[in-house]
Amino acid sequence: MKAKIVLNLGSTSNAQVLVDAAHYTTNMTGNALFAAADIVAQVTATVTATTNLRAAMNAPISDAKTDNISAARETLDRNLTILAAKVEAVANSPTLVDSQRVGIVHSAGMEVKNQAIPKKRVFTVTNGIVEGSVHLTAEGGANAHEWQYTSDVVNFTARVAALTTTTSSTDINGLKSGSKYAFFHKPILSGMSSDWEGPLYVTVI
Structure with a gap:
């Protein structure tokens, strides 16, 4: 082989x-x-x-x-x-x-090659409309979505958990303008385990 x-x-x-x-x-x-x-x-x-x-x-x-x-x-x-x-x-x-x-x-x-490769779920993060906010969007189809973020973009310590959502998008407010953050997403799938996706980076405006 x-x-x-x-x-x-x-x-x-x-x-x-x-x-x-x-x-x-x-x-x-x-x-x-x-x-x-x-x-x-x-x-x-x-x-x-x-x-x-x-x-x-x-x-x-x-x-x-x-x-x-x-x-x-x-x-x-x-x-x-x-x-x-x-x-x-x-x-x-x-x-x-x-x-x-x-x-x-x-x-x-x-x-x-001969192993099945599961489809990778991808999320995005962009600056929100309101100053100090970001908008996160993930693929649909999950039962729920967990979101985390941190200002430690090197070691990813002190990750903050945002509210879990049943929709595939969310807004996070109250971030420091001009600071760079790392964001993470985890889909909750019925009967399946899933891993955290990320980090994705954004400098908040």
């Missing part, structure tokens, strides 16, 4: 690819399976590309913003593709038995 990684980059939003890229690089950093110098260098390059896309998305509105985001996303996609190829090379080493290959891919936080 040959392990083949699927990234689904073509159908992944910019917001979700930031989450995915951070998940991969976090899993691979300090992981003995991926300690080779070329892999470490590629992890570093991917972290840089992730940071650059986030910066482009959070930059002030300008004539060049859309083009800058597209260029940064293309660079990140290329780095993720290279990173996945390196994980595949480790997983498909002839020194390993087939039963070890999928576990190595999972160790990098990635998935193999």
Whole structure:
């Protein structure tokens, strides 16, 4: 059996690819399976590309913003593709038995092609109409929606829980204008467990 990684980059939003890229690089950093110098260098390059896309998305509105985001996303996609190829090379080493290959891919936080990949739910956050407010919107279909936010955009500590809603959108008020916040969303699905989505970043106006 040959392990083949699927990234689904073509159908992944910019917001979700930031989450995915951070998940991969976090899993691979300090992981003995991926300690080779070329892999470490590629992890570093991917972290840089992730940071650059986030910066482009959070930059002030300008004539060049859309083009800058597209260029940064293309660079990140290329780095993720290279990173996945390196994980595949480790997983498909002839020194390993087939039963070890999928576990190595999972160790990098990635998935193999023959596994079902659930549809990723995506939410958005924009500045609200009222000063110091934001508007959050998620995909419909969930029984309820949980929302959290924090002004700690590095370690995401002291997360504040907003009111749970049965609708797929909400407004959060009373935020500090000029401050940057990280936002999180979790869909509540009947009979299923779900993970927190995010962070998404907005500088509140």
